[in-house]
Amino acid sequence: MFKLNLKIALRNLWRNKTSSFINISGLAIGLASCLLLLLYVSYEWSYDNQGKDASHIYKVLTNYLDINKRIEGTGENTGNMAGPKLKEDYPAVQAMSRYEWGGPKLIANGTKSFKKRGRFADADILNIFEYTFLSGDRKTALDAPNNVIVTASTAQTLFGTTDVLNKTVRFDNKLSLKITGVIKDLPGNTSVYFDFLMPWSLYETQFDWVKSPSWTNYNWETVIKLDPSTDIAQFNSAIKGMMEKNHPHSRSFIFVYPLNKLHLNSTFINGKSSGGKIEQVRLFMGLAIGILLIACVNFMNMATAKSERRAKEVGIKKTIGATRGSLISQFLMESLVLTFCSAVMAIVLIELTLPLFNNLLGITLAISYSNFYVWAGLVAVVILTGLIAGSYPAFYLSSFNPIQILKKKGSKNNGQFISLRQILVIGQFSFAVILIIATTVIYQQIRFIKDRPVGYKVNELVEIEQDGNLYEKFDLLKTRLLQSGAVTALAQTSSSITRDGSSFIGMEWQGSAAADKLITFNQIATTYDFIKTTGVSLLEGREFSPHFASDSAAVMVNRSAVKRMNLTEPIGQTILYHGEKRTIVGVFDDFIWGSPVQSERPMVVAFNKGWGGRVIMHLNPANTTAANLASITRIIKEINPAYPVDINFTDRLYADKLNTQSILGVLSNLFGGLAIFISCLGLFGLTAYSAEQRTKEIGVRKVLGASVTSLMKLLSLSFLKMVMAAIIIGVPVADYIMSGWLKSFEFHTTINWLVIVLAAMGTLGIALVTVSFQAYKAAKTNPVQALKYE
């Protein structure tokens, strides 16, 4: 019986090639989209969730209080004292590690030097995260200051092999470190990522300020591993007073939060976690299920549309002794066979599109075929899809009463005002309309943000790290680069122009109140030519100049700062900046340094020769970019041979700011498009079928003198009505959802009614084309052909 059912299912697929193709490819695209999205969701979901102890790892966070002791903000940083103290005082803390930012650092094997992500961390970190050691001893790997652990791919890059234990690498062009461990590469979804790991003790010998104990120098991050039996609420209330006790007036307290939840729930309001990226992940999960459902609906619709033909089969089978159960299992078998074909096609599709998808999102997703759970999950999805898609036809068709079918050739729509099939189509298209509108609005919002004036010449600047000799020999670099004609101006800055890097509180000025000390100001330290290089517009005064010796004690402030400080005559005012007296010499217009969807903080650009880090250059527009870059690379290499030259375009760095929105835009575009495509595929199948069924009616009408146009109208109208209904339902829903989404941005575009009208027309247009193609074909056939049957 099973074999026969399978055989007949395959035969049915083959006999109805068009509808099988529509079914299989629609379902395959749906499945592929769903699986891709789920792959992405599981990537985000398993962030920091590797290893069996992942749920016992907590990050120490800090809540900052305002002057009224209300929680003003929550940060992921701590000083260097909180961690050790926690470990000392609380036995529940099994392990503790501090670590720093972990930015690109120079590591070299002889003359082969690379900038890789290096991180300093306490040796205890090896007891927190379960790194897989390929060689070396976990217990002692970070015990001495000159030790380093490298990942397999770092070892590969440096030495061409992973067999590098006890070999020596050169760090930062000045220290020799011994490799005491090689570990498997870390997955991309790890927040404490690194290419090589060095002990905290080395960090302390490098910088005195790291050694000096501090509770409020919020420069580092701290993770701890807690005993599994710890009550977190209790633990948090126990450690709440710690900051106050050890560092009075710090106006902050620490608490711990599970690391594996932090990535998705990193927004804290009033010290309580209130979502974050998880909303986006949930959205994508919804999208994944939605697309799969659309594809399933196609299948159901096609199957029920064919019910008249299948009904006869059901009737006959019942009279020769088939039970309802055996019919249901037959129909389910058919849908499972079809789903299986789709799954195979979906996997092929995924493999073909995954590189593209990864490229779009800037992450690395892959299906690990050796993993049992992947297969189990896949089989589960396929079976579930098959059952969902097949259940309605199976139960619907098998319920037919044999005599009604055999006598009357199928029961017509028995007086129902609206059939389930119509509801399904309307639901499908409503979803599609919502997706089109959402996609357009997201796109417009991204455009809106991108089109906001950045405030500096974002397209003409490049930046480099101020590594090694570039700090000591900055003046030489400047002279050489200007001489070469590759750049028209350059400036040393403390951080990138594209990303807010530093802020401070405690600014004082004439007329400032005590509470004003708590206002957060952004800060950049620089020397000469900052304005000239970046093209930030100067509103009043001048920028720092070598002609004024007094400029070493000068600052510039932005427009928001003037407003916030309530200064009527800003130029010449003296302020207290980090406790130093400084004079305001210039006021510049706000430029986008922080989030492009929020207004800028007040900002101070201070003169400070000793605080560098980046060099910003304005490329000479008279030359080609390639020529400019070549000269810059040559000159830098001459001055600073130990380091690789890594030139960053500011427009690309700036684009990274919009990463989250871009991903959302890309995904909604892609899957919105696919949803519409699948829906149209379904509509195509339905019209094709309805045309086929009504061949006789069309033939008769043609013989009676109906024109092609009137026949097309006859065939298309009912479908177009459904699409219209879908638009009427979809538009307000989309409007509601997207208005809510837009409200989460301080600067946002508004939903343009034109967009909605265009989306509606677009959907209707696509549907019309789909339907009328079939209708035209049916209406043009020779009536004799149609009437020959029966």
Add this chain to the structure above:
Amino acid sequence: MIQLQNIEKYYANKGMKSYILRHVSTTIRQGEFVSIMGPSGAGKSTLLNILGMLEEPTYGTYEFMGENVVSLNERKRIELYRNHIGFVFQAYHLIDEMTVAENIEAPLLYKKVGAAERKSRVAEMLDRFNMVAKKDLFPGQLSGGQQQLVGIARALAAQPLLILADEPTGNLQSAQALQIMDLFRKLNEEENITIIQVTHSEVNAGYGSRILHLLDGVISEDLQVVV
């Protein structure tokens, strides 16, 4: 074998009852070959459907092999189909997706007959109806008469006691029709299978042993055919 008592069938339409069958009472014994005749709309097919339990009478009792089968549940009814009743339709109603052999095999599958037994019975049927060469063809590839032969073979495969045939030759040419009728007579005489057929044709009816004439839902004549 079959006992009908006061069978009535009507549809209520806007308060009016439109009768299809009225006071139909009759007994059909094992081994009879009954033809139901009458003009269009007389209720012939309805009566046959009631006999086949495809329709329920509005009123009256129907005993099949001593068991009251009015409003029998679906499971039991299907049990009867599997074991005792074979249907032959005017429009053949073969399953288009199955080959000739599979069509014949289908009722045996539902009856849960073992594989070896199934094979031999299908082979026997094919042999008997001279269709061995056509066993892998699909119904669409056969002529009407051949399709009807497959239909009958399918009905016989489960070795029923009763064959219900609704105008089995209605779509066939007369030569083919005679062939089918000969077959029915042979089945009736040699294997003692009870046959009830609905027909318009006097000739066809002549093959049977008894004719029930229906007129406006009432049995107007019950004739024994004298050979």
